[in-house]
Amino acid sequence: MAWKWTRALDGNIASLERGERRNFFVYAYRNTAASRTALTFGLPLLFLIGWTRDYAVSPAMAMESLPRRLLLFSLLVAMALLIRARLRAHWREAALVGYACVFSAGIAMTTLAEPERMSLTHVAAVLTTIIVLPFALHRATAAAVIVAFSIPLFAMLAIQGAGPALFLAYAGYTLVGVGIGLGYRRVWLDTSLDVFQLRQRLLSRIHVDSLTGLLNREGWQTRAVRAFERALSEQRRVAVAYFDLDHFKRANDTHGHAMGDMLLRTVAKTLREQCRAGELVARVGGEEFLALLPDAGEDDAYACAERVRRAVAALPGPIPASVSCGVAACQAGEPLELAVARADAAMLEAKRRGRNLVLRADAHAPPFTVAGPAGE
């Protein structure tokens, strides 16, 4: 049996490494914002539905139970925040684990207080814990939580003289907990997840420029193309801006490479600050930066680039800095690289015209239009 698990698991890991999506469960949970969001909002929704159902049966009783429910809900939120801080997890994952823990604790307490109310709904809720916990918690913690919750539940099952279905459900629950806790490294959820997380972490590093924290060229190629295609499929506009620091070699030669690096970091920070959420910024060369601006036409891109140009020119510090920039709005049917090439050419023209300048690359009025706030 263990051998079979191992084989299945190795297959999962290999397929994850090959980037295949066979392990759909892990993949679906980790990789689709929709599934995580559905789960995250689904649980409080269940909470609400439960109360509404009680209200329909007996408003007085529902109102009576409201403070208890609100307390439980506050606990959920507190737990989620705690887990988020502790694990530095994404808020949706933190919220899920928080729900799962408090949900299980609440059910365990209810069962202890009112054993006759125990039902398959409870089992389903506790099973949620099994699904959710190993995704986000360390194996040992997940095991401790599961086993700790299962003890009172088992005691109640025995006292209640429950049927075999409930016993079986809880036995599965406890076994998963014990299996995880004993360090059964081949429990597929756990190990696949280790590999998966490692891969995700490596991938995110590969896409980030270590000096500035912006996307690097690979990151740009992956993320910008994806964002560009998404915008096209939703028939939204996209523009690009190509920035290049002026006389950066001179800055390096005069002030040293360490100061040059500092200037690059400061310019990167300025770029990030001047761009809106959802806009992608990358360092694609030594002192070259690219921005992808969804929902922007050439005027918007120009305005953004002008903001960046002014902010860089106003930077305090020992090195006087400025950027030249070309902006281009993607034309219908035009691939992203072509828009980038037009923005690049406009940027080079800005260099030729004396630097510290933003130019529009206007496909219909070649070669270039000198940009101005009124779009002259």
Ligand SMILES: Nc1nc2c(ncn2[C@@H]2O[C@H](COP(=O)(O)OP(=O)(O)OP(=O)(O)O)[C@@H](O)[C@H]2O)c(=O)[nH]1
């Ligand atoms: N400090 C530092 N310098 C870098 C880095 N990457 C590239 N450079 C330097 O950036 C400089 C780029 O010089 P050039 O391509 O001549 O451009 P420039 O001096 O900015 O001149 P213009 O673009 O024409 O205004 C070179 O001296 C590179 O050594 C880096 O990561 N850190």
